[in-house]
Amino acid sequence: MYKRVVIADDAAFFRTALRDILSKGGFEVIGEAVNGAEALEKVQALRPDIVILDVVMPVKNGLEAAKEISLLKLPLKIVMCTSLGYEPIVEEAMKSGACAYIIKPLSEAKVLDTLNGLGGAHGL
Amino acid sequence: MDTSKYKALYLQETNEHLSGIEKGLLAIEKGSVQSTDLDSLFRHYHSIKGMSASMGYDSIMKLSHAQEDLLSLLRSNKLALTIEIAAALLYCLDALKNLVKRVEEDLPLDVDISTFVNRLKSAIEGRPPEIRAEPAPITELKLSNVMKVEGKVFDDLLAIVGDLFMTLSSFKSLSHNSRSIEFKDSVYLLGKSLNGIHHNILSARMLPIEDLTENLPRVVRDISKQSGKNVELKIEGADLSLDRAILESLGSPMVHIIRNAVDHGIEPLSDRIHAGKSPEGNITVRAFAKKDKVIVEVADDGKGIDCARVREKAIKGGLPEGRVRAMSDREAMMLVCLPGLSTSDSVTDTSGRGVGMDVVKDTIEGIGGTLEIDSVPGKGTKITLDLPRTTSIIKTLLIWVEGEPFLIPLSKIERVAEVGREDISGGVLGHNGAEVPVVPLAGLLGIEEGTVRPLYTIIIVENGKGAQGNDGLIGLRVDDFGDEMEAYIKPLVPPMSRLWGVTGIAVMGDGRPVFLLDLPQIISRAASQAF
Numbered sequence: 001m002y003k004r005v006v007i008a009d010d011a012a013f014f015r016t017a018l019r020d021i022l023s024k025g026g027f028e029v030i031g032e033a034v035n036g037a038e039a040l041e042k043v044q045a046l047r048p049d050i051v052i053l054d055v056v057m058p059v060k061n062g063l064e065a066a067k068e069i070s071l072l073k074l075p076l077k078i079v080m081c082t083s084l085g086y087e088p089i090v091e092e093a094m095k096s097g098a099c100a101y102i103i104k105p106l107s108e109a110k111v112l113d114t115l116n117g118l119g120g121a122h123g124l
Numbered sequence: 125m126d127t128s129k130y131k132a133l134y135l136q137e138t139n140e141h142l143s144g145i146e147k148g149l150l151a152i153e154k155g156s157v158q159s160t161d162l163d164s165l166f167r168h169y170h171s172i173k174g175m176s177a178s179m180g181y182d183s184i185m186k187l188s189h190a191q192e193d194l195l196s197l198l199r200s201n202k203l204a205l206t207i208e209i210a211a212a213l214l215y216c217l218d219a220l221k222n223l224v225k226r227v228e229e230d231l232p233l234d235v236d237i238s239t240f241v242n243r244l245k246s247a248i249e250g251r252p253p254e255i256r257a258e259p260a261p262i263t264e265l266k267l268s269n270v271m272k273v274e275g276k277v278f279d280d281l282l283a284i285v286g287d288l289f290m291t292l293s294s295f296k297s298l299s300h301n302s303r304s305i306e307f308k309d310s311v312y313l314l315g316k317s318l319n320g321i322h323h324n325i326l327s328a329r330m331l332p333i334e335d336l337t338e339n340l341p342r343v344v345r346d347i348s349k350q351s352g353k354n355v356e357l358k359i360e361g362a363d364l365s366l367d368r369a370i371l372e373s374l375g376s377p378m379v380h381i382i383r384n385a386v387d388h389g390i391e392p393l394s395d396r397i398h399a400g401k402s403p404e405g406n407i408t409v410r411a412f413a414k415k416d417k418v419i420v421e422v423a424d425d426g427k428g429i430d431c432a433r434v435r436e437k438a439i440k441g442g443l444p445e446g447r448v449r450a451m452s453d454r455e456a457m458m459l460v461c462l463p464g465l466s467t468s469d470s471v472t473d474t475s476g477r478g479v480g481m482d483v484v485k486d487t488i489e490g491i492g493g494t495l496e497i498d499s500v501p502g503k504g505t506k507i508t509l510d511l512p513r514t515t516s517i518i519k520t521l522l523i524w525v526e527g528e529p530f531l532i533p534l535s536k537i538e539r540v541a542e543v544g545r546e547d548i549s550g551g552v553l554g555h556n557g558a559e560v561p562v563v564p565l566a567g568l569l570g571i572e573e574g575t576v577r578p579l580y581t582i583i584i585v586e587n588g589k590g591a592q593g594n595d596g597l598i599g600l601r602v603d604d605f606g607d608e609m610e611a612y613i614k615p616l617v618p619p620m621s622r623l624w625g626v627t628g629i630a631v632m633g634d635g636r637p638v639f640l641l642d643l644p645q646i647i648s649r650a651a652s653q654a655f
Binding site: 010011012013014016017030031041042044045046047056057058083104105106 | 130133134136137164166167170171173174175177178180341342344345356357358359404
């Protein structure tokens with residue numbers, strides 16, 4: 001199971017909500033980032049199993065971050081997180097390395113289902 | 125999701141976005157706009173929309189969505205920015221602000237927003253607005269609820285409150301001897317208000333530990349890169365708050381402890397694999413509250429401290445061999461905190477365990493904390509910092525030794541006992557069925573003892589070194605004790621800072637200075653005399 005998660009979202013609101021949902025679901029949030037550039041740094045430093053990337057973020061958006069993270073070829077899953085209506089953009093992200101997405105508004109069941117659905121043995 | 129607990133965060137961030145939007149729109153009206161401005165405007169609306177959707181604030185979500193769509197068109201150059209559009213956005217901004225205010229005041233949000241959405245549509249289509257309303261002119265200036273204040277202001281405020289507390293204690297002793305009920309009442313009320321002010325200043329000074337630990341992943345990354353090791357850092361409990369002065373002083377000790385853990389705790393890859401450990405080393409920083417204290421633990425799963433080597437080094441360094449050999453492993457481990465004692469043999473060492481650990485320990489004790497080391501060979505090392513949450517004004521007990529007043533932190537006192545001379549003739553005092561060693565404080569402080577008294581006061585304090593129970597207690601023999609006082613402790617400056625056995629100074633209500641005893645230092649000397 002993938003359990004260690006880094007969250008990237010410019011809104012503390014969503015970082016807090018996601019953190020609460022994830023800890024309920026037995027995941028461990030080991031780092032938070034407020035933009036794509038920071039997400040890239042945290043992913044390299046903390047080596048999480050999963051990184052959740054918000055699409056719209058300042059400095060470097062989630063799509064760019066997803067591309068650059070997948071180029072690192074680390075054993076981790078990239079999950080995009082975005083608002084309703086952004087599905088086409090997310091599809092693009094899926095092509096460049098993301099493997100799942102979560103649509104805001106966040107629901108506990110949806111978030112946990114998505115992450116649990118990533119499956120796989122640790123150390124891919 | 126249960127949204128109520130996120131409301132405060134929602135309001136805080138939404139209001140930040142609203143002022144960001146206002147700034148952006150005003151810049152547009154002035155005619156100075158760049159594509160990055162449009163990008164950030166877009167993000168503001170987008171964030172408000174997302175958060176409002178999650179909170180179930182439908183009207184705010186819809187209105188910000190409509191504006192986000194408009195910004196989307198502007199960003200992609202599908203629509204040219206006109207004054208009309210900027211005016212429509214400003215018009216809608218006021219509506220958004222009102223709606224958010226309704227959230228703040230817990231009012232229902234079933235407000236009709238069609239007028240605003242239509243106005244946006246008209247602007248997009250280049251039609252004149254159906255209702256040609258300018259945004260309602262702003263006729264009052266409102267300030268934000270949150271202020272930015274320089275940290276030093278709170279330091280000064282705290283010092284003033286400290287002086288007031290001392291003045292209060294003079295008033296208190298006057299009121300004890302006074303017959304005036306009004307005077308007694310006033311002193312009581314003054315004390316209550318002062319406590320209120322003190323409490324507020326202290327809470328304003330609190331900062332989450334996260335402010336300090338957020339940079340740790342980077343520190344660990346850099347250090348582990350230098351040493352060619354792969355290290356995982358885990359941080360827990362960073363939402364706990366500490367006084368900013370304490371948090372500030374914690375910075376360099378934390379880096380030092382972590383540097384030690386990476387350089388000397390975590391083994392090279394081949395050793396780890398040989399020992400059956402995970403290839404990457406693990407360091408866990410864990411903070412938790414314990415009564416009025418905050419405990420910060422830094423634990424690694426490295427090779428642990430080699431007590432035999434610490435002992436050898438200490439003896440080589442000039443410590444009496446008999447004493448070193450008699451020490452328990454736990455005590456011996458603390459020897460790494462002696463100046464200049466390092467167990468690392470590498471010459472290019474930047475952080476030998478020991479080099480600088482003395483400074484770390486001094487810093488922690490300087491802010492009223494304690495440092496302990498636990499280590500299991502082959503399993504790892506844990507450094508435990510026991511820290512006060514707040515600083516400077518501490519509850520103390522006034523004691524007297526041969527006519528000299530001193531202060532002892534109340535938090536360290538287990539019990540105060542008045543005993544006859546014969547009760548402690550064997551150098552120990554019975555306490556809860558165990559024997560607590562008793563040491564005269566005068567002797568420790570180098571004060572000549574006067575006449576023998578029939579009665580003594582014994583201050584039983586925690587002896588930090590012991591594990592549990594009464595092993596950890598020691599009795600300090602003093603002549604008498606006085607009032608409990610809230611004392612504002614000023615740090616000692618050189619040359620006074622070199623004085624043995626005292627750690628700070630307070631000024632009493634009558635202007636007399638009084639030293640705060642450095643209990644860890646005194647206890648370690650007392651323990652060496654008692655055992």
